[in-house]
Amino acid sequence: MGYPHPIHPRETPVLSRHFGEAEARSHAGWVQRGGYRALEKALGMTREQVIEEVKASGLRGRGGAGFPAGVKWSFMPKQKTKAHYLCCNADESEPGTFKDREIMRWTPHALIEGCAIAAYAIQAEQVYIYIRGEFTEPIQVMQAALDEAYAGGILGANAMGKGVRIDITIHRGAGAYICGEETALMNSIEGKRGNPRIRPPFPAAVGVFGCPTTINNVETLSSVPHIIEKGAAWYKGLCLSNPKSTGTKLFSICGAIAKPGNYEVTMGFPLKELLYDVAGGMRPGRKLKAVIPGGSSVPILTAAEAEETLLDYEGCVAKGTMLGSGGMIVLDDTTDMVYQVMRLARFYAHESCAQCTQCREGTAWTVKILQRLLNGEGRKEDLDLLLDLSEQMTGRTICVLSDSCAAPVVSAIRKFPEEFDAYVRRGRPAAST
Amino acid sequence: MSDLIKLTIEGHEVEVPPGTSVLEAAKLVGVLIPHYCYHPGLPVAGSCRMCLVDVEKSPKPLPSCATPVAPGMVVRVQSEQARAARRAVLELLLINHPLDCPICDQAGECELQDYTSQEGRASGRYADYAKRFNPVEDFGPDVLYVPNRCILCTRCVRFMEDVAQEPSLNVSERGDRAHIGIFEGQPLNHPWAGNVVDLCPVGSLLSKDFLHKARVWDLDKTPSVCPGCTQGCNVTLETRDNAVLRLKPRPNPSINRWFMCDHGRLTYAWLNRSDRIEAPLVQRDGRLVPVGWDQALARAIELMRAARGAWIGLVSPGASSEALEAAAQLLKAHGGGGAFRVAEGPEAPLAGVPDLALRKERAPNVHGALAAGFTREWASAVDAAKRAAVVLTLDEDLTGLAQPLTAGKLVYIGTVLPEAARGAAVVLPCANMAEEEGTFANLRGVRQRYGQAKSPPGMARPAAWILGAILEAAGRTAGAPA
Numbered sequence: 001m002g003y004p005h006p007i008h009p010r011e012t013p014v015l016s017r018h019f020g021e022a023e024a025r026s027h028a029g030w031v032q033r034g035g036y037r038a039l040e041k042a043l044g045m046t047r048e049q050v051i052e053e054v055k056a057s058g059l060r061g062r063g064g065a066g067f068p069a070g071v072k073w074s075f076m077p078k079q080k081t082k083a084h085y086l087c088c089n090a091d092e093s094e095p096g097t098f099k100d101r102e103i104m105r106w107t108p109h110a111l112i113e114g115c116a117i118a119a120y121a122i123q124a125e126q127v128y129i130y131i132r133g134e135f136t137e138p139i140q141v142m143q144a145a146l147d148e149a150y151a152g153g154i155l156g157a158n159a160m161g162k163g164v165r166i167d168i169t170i171h172r173g174a175g176a177y178i179c180g181e182e183t184a185l186m187n188s189i190e191g192k193r194g195n196p197r198i199r200p201p202f203p204a205a206v207g208v209f210g211c212p213t214t215i216n217n218v219e220t221l222s223s224v225p226h227i228i229e230k231g232a233a234w235y236k237g238l239c240l241s242n243p244k245s246t247g248t249k250l251f252s253i254c255g256a257i258a259k260p261g262n263y264e265v266t267m268g269f270p271l272k273e274l275l276y277d278v279a280g281g282m283r284p285g286r287k288l289k290a291v292i293p294g295g296s297s298v299p300i301l302t303a304a305e306a307e308e309t310l311l312d313y314e315g316c317v318a319k320g321t322m323l324g325s326g327g328m329i330v331l332d333d334t335t336d337m338v339y340q341v342m343r344l345a346r347f348y349a350h351e352s353c354a355q356c357t358q359c360r361e362g363t364a365w366t367v368k369i370l371q372r373l374l375n376g377e378g379r380k381e382d383l384d385l386l387l388d389l390s391e392q393m394t395g396r397t398i399c400v401l402s403d404s405c406a407a408p409v410v411s412a413i414r415k416f417p418e419e420f421d422a423y424v425r426r427g428r429p430a431a432s433t
Numbered sequence: 434m435s436d437l438i439k440l441t442i443e444g445h446e447v448e449v450p451p452g453t454s455v456l457e458a459a460k461l462v463g464v465l466i467p468h469y470c471y472h473p474g475l476p477v478a479g480s481c482r483m484c485l486v487d488v489e490k491s492p493k494p495l496p497s498c499a500t501p502v503a504p505g506m507v508v509r510v511q512s513e514q515a516r517a518a519r520r521a522v523l524e525l526l527l528i529n530h531p532l533d534c535p536i537c538d539q540a541g542e543c544e545l546q547d548y549t550s551q552e553g554r555a556s557g558r559y560a561d562y563a564k565r566f567n568p569v570e571d572f573g574p575d576v577l578y579v580p581n582r583c584i585l586c587t588r589c590v591r592f593m594e595d596v597a598q599e600p601s602l603n604v605s606e607r608g609d610r611a612h613i614g615i616f617e618g619q620p621l622n623h624p625w626a627g628n629v630v631d632l633c634p635v636g637s638l639l640s641k642d643f644l645h646k647a648r649v650w651d652l653d654k655t656p657s658v659c660p661g662c663t664q665g666c667n668v669t670l671e672t673r674d675n676a677v678l679r680l681k682p683r684p685n686p687s688i689n690r691w692f693m694c695d696h697g698r699l700t701y702a703w704l705n706r707s708d709r710i711e712a713p714l715v716q717r718d719g720r721l722v723p724v725g726w727d728q729a730l731a732r733a734i735e736l737m738r739a740a741r742g743a744w745i746g747l748v749s750p751g752a753s754s755e756a757l758e759a760a761a762q763l764l765k766a767h768g769g770g771g772a773f774r775v776a777e778g779p780e781a782p783l784a785g786v787p788d789l790a791l792r793k794e795r796a797p798n799v800h801g802a803l804a805a806g807f808t809r810e811w812a813s814a815v816d817a818a819k820r821a822a823v824v825l826t827l828d829e830d831l832t833g834l835a836q837p838l839t840a841g842k843l844v845y846i847g848t849v850l851p852e853a854a855r856g857a858a859v860v861l862p863c864a865n866m867a868e869e870e871g872t873f874a875n876l877r878g879v880r881q882r883y884g885q886a887k888s889p890p891g892m893a894r895p896a897a898w899i900l901g902a903i904l905e906a907a908g909r910t911a912g913a914p915a
Contacts, residue, residue: 198479198499354611355480361525364609368562392521395493
C-alpha cells in the first residue's frame with residue numbers, strides 16, 4: 001500500500017496502488033491511471049459475459065462471508081419485472097477493519113467504476129452506496145467523485161454514452177454497526193429501523209423496496225474493474241494457496257504491531273510473514289500472544305496458530321477461524337485476554353438491534369459475567385455458564401451478531417483458560433491492563 | 434388435494450397447503466409450539482426465537498413461525514436440541530423480568546409463566562446482578578406500559594403498524610436497553626388500541642380499566658357477542674361474583690379476527706347496573722306494586738285482551754332476536770307494528786382488516802330488529818303510541834319522550850324503571866344481554882349466539898321468556914325462547 005507507508009516489496013498492490021496519490025481522486029487523474037477503461041469494456045460486453053468473467057475470476061465477497069460475487073449476481077432474476085437495485089455496503093464498522101475507508105478516501109472512482117459495472121451486470125439502474133455516518137471524509141471524497149462522474153458522463157441516463165442508465169446515490173448511515181448487515185442496511189435505506197430481516201426471502205428476490213437487490217462490499221466492487229480489464233485468468237492467478245481463494249486482499253492490521261496500517265497481499269499469504277515482515281513485527285520487547293484475524297467477530301487465534309495460518313478463506317477455516325473482513329487485531333503478551341474479550345462483548349451488547357432474545361439479553365449477560373470476573377468476584381461456574389450461553393447464542397438468531405459476540409468469548413476461554421482461571425482463583429491479577 | 438404438502442411433525446403426518454408455516458401446521462395435529470412474537474393476525478417477525486424446532490437435515494434449529502413447510506419435512510419439537518434452545522430463550526427472557534407475578538394482572542394467563550413452567554429451568558443462573566429497571570409509562574386512555582416485564586416481542590408495534598395502520602408505537606434504543614416507545618405528545622388513543630393489551634403475551638401492556646380488579650383465575654368466561662355496535666364482534670364476557678369485569682375478543686376469522694374495539698371493550702358498566710327492577714310490578718291505586726310473575730302476566734294478558742284499538746311496539750335494537758321476534762308476533766296478532774331507535778357515534782374502522790369497524794349504529798341487533806319487522810320510523814311510532822290501545826316496550830328506556838306516552842295501556846318490559854315508565858299498567862323486569870342466552874344478527878345478517886354470563890337480579894327474566902309466556906297464554910307459541 002502507498003499511504004502512509006511505501007509499498008512493501010512483498011505486497012501486491014492492485015486496489016491500493018494509488019493510495020496516497022491526491023490526483024487519483026479526480027476524474028482526470030483516475031482516467032490518466034487507466035480508470036473507466038474497464039467500465040467501457042464491460043458496457044460493450046453482454047451482461048452474462050460480465051457475470052461469467054467475475055464468476056471465472058473466483059472473486060469472493062470481501063465483507064466477511066466470502067460468497068462468490070459472480071454467483072451472487074447470477075441469483076438476480078434474468079427477466080426483469082421490477083426495478084433491480086445494487087447496494088454497496090460501505091458501512092465498514094467491524095472493529096479492527098478500516099480498508100474500505102481507504103479505498104473510498106483515495107480511489108473513489110474505483111468504487112464508482114466497480115458499482116457501475118456490477119449495476120450493468122445485474123440490470124440495476126440505481127445504486128446505493130451506504131456509507132458509515134462516521135466516515136465524514138470518505139463521504140466528502142465519494143460525493144465529489146460522484147459529482148465529477150456525472151459531469152463526465154460516466155453515470156446518468158446515458159452512462160458512458162452507451163445508452164444504459166446507471167444512477168448512484170450515497171446514503172449516509174447514522175451510526176449503527178448492525179446496518180452493515182445486508183438486510184438491516186436495506187431497511188436503513190428504506191428509512192426504517194436498521195433491523196436485520198428474516199430470510200427467506202433473500203435479497204435477490206425481495207430486497208430494498210421489495211425489489212431484487214444485490215449487496216456487495218466496497219472492496220469486492222472495487223476489484224471488479226481490474227478483473228474486467230485484465231481478465232479472469234489474471235485474477236485467478238493471484239493465489240498462493242487454495243485455488244478457491246483468488247485475488248488480492250487488503251488487511252487492516254492494528255493493535256500491538258510496529259507498523260499498523262492497510263497491507264494488500266495475494267490470497268494465501270502467510271499470516272506470520274505479513275505480521276513480522278510486511279507490518280514490521282511486534283513492538284520492541286513484546287511477544288505475539290494472539291491474533292483476531294478477520295475483524296472482531298471471528299474466533300481468536302493463539303500466537304502458535306496464527307504463525308501457521310495462511311491468509312485465505314480456507315486457510316483461516318483450517319485454523320478454526322475466518323478470514324472475515326481482513327481486519328486483523330494483534331494482541332501482544334501484555335494483553336489481558338479476559339479484559340479484551342469483555343471489551344469486545346460490550347461492543348456487541350451495545351450494538352445488538354434487540355430483536356432476537358439470545359442476542360439482546362445474551363450479549364449483555366455475557367458482559368456482566370466477564371465484568372464480574374474482572375472484578376475478582378467470578379466463580380468457576382461462570383466459565384461453564386459463558387460457554388453454555390455462547391452455544392445458545394450461536395446459530396439461533398436472525399443475523400450473526402450474537403454469533404460474533406460468542407465466537408471470541410468461546411475461543412478465548414478455550415485457548416487461554418489459565419487467564420480466566422486466574423481471575424476466578426485470586427481475583428484481578430497484578431499484570432492486567 | 435394433490436397440491437398439499439405432506440410432512441411429519443412429532444411423528445404425526447399432516448398435509449397442509451404450500452406456504453403454511455411449520456407452527457401453523459403443527460397446530461393442526463394438536464402440537465402447540467411455544468411462541469411469543471408470532472401471532473396469526475400479525476406479520477411474522479421471527480425474533481423471539483421461542484418457536485425453535487429441529488428440522489431433519491437442518492444443522493441448526495429453525496424458527497417454526499418463519500419456516501414454510503416442505504415436502505417430506507420431519508419436524509421435532511421435543512428433541513433435546515430444540516428443548517435446549519427454547520429453555521435458553523426462557524432463561525434469557527427472565528433475566529431482566531421482575532418475576533412480580535403476585536401483583537401482575539397477567540398472572541394466570543401469561544405465556545411467560547406457562548412456557549416457563551412447561552419447559553423452562555427450575556431456577557435461573559442470572560444471580561447477583563441487578564435487573565434492568567424502567568418506570569411504568571402511561572401510553573394512552575386505557576393502556577399502561579410496564580417496561581420491566583416486556584419481552585420485546587413487538588406484537589404491539591406490529592399491530593399498530595400493520596393492523597391499525599397508525600404506527601404510534603416503536604422499539605426505542607438497542608440491545609438490552611430496548612423498550613417499547615411512544616412518540617412525544619402522541620398518546621396511544623387509537624379506537625382499537627386496547628388490542629395491544631390482549632396481544633401482549635406478558636403483563637407489560639395492561640388495561641387501566643382492569644388494573645388490579647381481579648385475579649384472572651377467578652373469572653368465569655362466557656362466549657358472547659359484543660353489544661357495542663352492529664359489527665357483532667365475538668367476545669368473551671369475563672365475570673366474577675355476578676359482575677362483568679372485562680370483555681375480551683374471541684377469535685372469529687370472518688367477523689372480527691382476533692380483535693375488538695375499545696368502545697366495545699370498555700362499555701360494559703351498564704351490564705352491572707344495580708338500580709334494576711327486581712320484581713314484576715302492576716299499577717294498583719295509583720302506584721306500582723310488586724307481584725309474582727303469574728299475577729303480573731295474568732294482568733298483562735287481561736289488559737291486552739280488553740284493549741280495543743291499535744297496538745304499538747317501541748323496542749330496542751339491543752334486545753335478542755328471539756325477544757324481538759316474539760314481540761313482533763304479538764304485535765302482529767293485534768294488527769300492530771313497531772319501531773326502534775339506535776344511538777349513533779362516529780364509525781372507526783380497523784384499517785388492516787376488511788369489513789371490520791366500530792360501526793356508526795351502536796346497538797348489536799339492528800339487523801335482527803329489522804328482520805323481525807320493526808322499522809326505523811321512530812317518530813311516527815311515538816306519535817302513534819299516543820293514540821294506541823296498547824304500547825309494548827321492549828328494553829327501551831323512553832328517554833326524551835314527551836309525557837304522557839300514551840292514552841292507552843303501557844306494558845313495559847325493561848331492565849330499569851325510568852320516570853317515564855311509572856305510569857305503566859304492568860312492568861315486567863327483563864334480563865340484560867349478559868344475563869340471558871340469545872342471538873344477535875350483525876350488519877351482514879350473521880346471526881350469532883351469546884351465552885348467559887351472570888344471573889339476572891331478583892325475579893327478572895329474559896325478555897324472550899316473558900314474551901313467550903304472554904304469547905303462550907294468548908294461545909300461540911313463540912318459536913323457541915331461550
